[in-house]
Amino acid sequence: MNGTTRIFQDYLKANRLKLTSQRKLILDIFISGSQLLTAEELFRQVSGIDPGISLSTVYRTFKHLQQAGLARCVHYGDGTTRYEPSDGQKSYLVCEKCGKKIPIINPYLECLQQESARQEGFRMFRSRTTIYGLCHECLKEHMPCQPQDATQH
Amino acid sequence: MNGTTRIFQDYLKANRLKLTSQRKLILDIFISGSQLLTAEELFRQVSGIDPGISLSTVYRTFKHLQQAGLARCVHYGDGTTRYEPSDGQKSYLVCEKCGKKIPIINPYLECLQQESARQEGFRMFRSRTTIYGLCHECLKEHMPCQPQDATQH
């Protein structure tokens, strides 16, 4: 059992949800696929294996995958919406004075990066964001002047 | 008349489209607003001034604004779609295959970065975002096999 599957199972357990055969199948196809799928497309693939599964279930399962942080949906300009596994995005705050490095977690940030990549026809694998500035402590010592904007753009 | 308005007028002229009072009003409200609006929201604002304007016209005008490169629509996880003026910051998309480097523009990204920094007591001076992936062209060549996961995680 791979990591993703474990995460999903943990999520289900934590929320008193059940691991049905449908959910298992949808998850498997979702993570094993090499390209981004539309709900319909994934539904068709899933149907090839278990013809009984409904489109509603695909949609419902996707919601859980999203909540578990395993999937995100990406909207395209052509009107389609595709679901993709979420991948490793790392963001850091770096203090220019003391060099402190603080990892930040901001799903919205990740979402927007995805969105930006998508808008350029890009398929994003991972991203690095480094935010340079002054940390709280160094800020106190520095406050008198305002080192702003000079470095921007 | 500001730059945006001029661009829009040029776009209209270039495409033999007409500058109607509705389009003018929608453009004005769109560019003057301080926040991202839903089609509905913008429609409501516009209606406050010219109650005759229809929602269809708002949608149709948006398409033109997008084509003119003045607006882009951003889909949110909450299901709303908001239209935002395209201007502002630069981060980069980097294609891992061909090395292409594309500057991306997403004011929201910057906004969120500011926000993240603030939450940690950080004062943000500048940021560098690099999004790694495959560009549209390389994506096509790669599709047959699955370039996935290797770089993932």
Place this chain on the structure above:
DNA sequence: CTTAATGCAAATGATTTGCAAATTA
């Protein structure tokens, strides 16, 4: 057994479109 999940069909809600009337160049 108890609770949650499923499939189906019907409902929703955002966006689009056909068309006759109105407006722009």
Place this chain on the structure above:
DNA sequence: TAATTTGCAAATCATTTGCATTAAG
């Protein structure tokens, strides 16, 4: 005057939901 745009209402289309039934823990 010719061509485009508008508003309206109806049509789409992806996604969601209600409900009776089935399956998981």
